[in-house]
Amino acid sequence: MDWQGRRESDNVDDRRGFSAGHLAGGGGIIGVIFLLARFLLGGGNTDDLQQSFPQEPQQEMTNEQKAADDDRAKFVKVVLADTEDVWDKIFSDMGRQYTKPTLVLFRDATTSGCGNASSATGPFYCPQDHDVYIDLAFADELKNKFGASGDFAMAYVVAHEVGHHIQYLFGVSDKMARLQQRLSETEYNTYSVKLELQADFYAGVWAHYDQQMKNVIHPADIKEALDAASAIGDDRLQQETQGRVTPDAFTHGTSAQRMYWFKKGYDTGDIKQGDTFAGEM
Secondary structure, eight states, rough: OOOTTTTOOOOOEOOOOOOSSSSSOOOOOOHHHHTTTGGTTTOOOOOOGGGOOOOOOOOOOOHHHHHHHHHHHHHHHHHHHHHHHHHHHHHHHTTTTOOOOEEEEEEESEETTEEEEEEEGGGGEEEETEEEEEEEEHHHHHHTTTTTOHHHHHHHHHHHHHHHHHHTTTHHHHHHHHHHHHHHHHHHHHHHHHHHHHHHHHHHHHHHHHHHHOOOOHHHHHHHHHHHHTTOOOHHHHHHHHOOOOOGOOSOOHHHHHHHHHHHHHHHHOGGOOOTTTTTO
C-alpha cells in the first residue's frame, strides 16, 4: 500500500507513552474470539474484561524498535484517514453524515468504555465509547504467530474494526445487545459470526473504494488481507490451539468465510450486498 507522505488522521488517542499496568487480558486473538465478541461488540456485561491474567513483563524498547513502532503508528493513522474519506463518501451518497471513530493506540494495557483491556485481548471496537483499540504489537503477532505478514494485513485489521463502528452507526450493535439478553451463548455465537463476517465485508468495501478513489492499493495488498483473514478464522485457530474444531464455539467465522466476505466487499463495493444476517434480525 502506498502510504508514506499521505494524510494521517487526527482522530487518534495515542496512549503509548502511558502505562496502565497489567490490567486485564488473556488469549491474544483467542481472547478476541472467545471473550470479546460476547460483550464488546454487542454491549452487555464487561466483567470478564476486568479479570486479571498473569502476563510476561514487558521489556524496554530499543531506539530501533521505537522507530519501527512510530512508523507503524503513522501507517495506521494513514489507514484510518483513508477509512474516513471512504465512509464519508458512502454515507454522503446515502444522504447521511459519517461520525468518525477515535482510534486508541496503546501499549501493554489501557482502559476503555467496555472495561480494562490489554494487548493480549487483541484489537477491538467498543460500542460504549465508539472507539477502536489497538496495541501496535499485534502486527508482530500477526506476522510471527499467525503467519500473516505485510503492512496491509494490519490495514485489514483497522478496516475490520472500523467496520464494527459502521455497524454501530447502522444500529446493528444495539440489535446484537438485545439478542444477547435473550439467547443462550451457543445461539448468540451464531449471530456473532454474522456480525464479524459483515465487518469483514465492510473492510473489503473500504478497500474497494480506497483503491478507486486514491489508487494506492496493489494486488499483493489484497492477498495480504486475505491471508490475515484466513489466519484468524475460528476453525484454524481452534485446530492450532486445541487440536480440534468446535463449530458451536465459533464467534468470528471460518477462514473460508472470512476470506469470502472480505473479497465480496472488495469485488463489489456494494454495501447492499453485505447482509450477512439475511433478514434474521
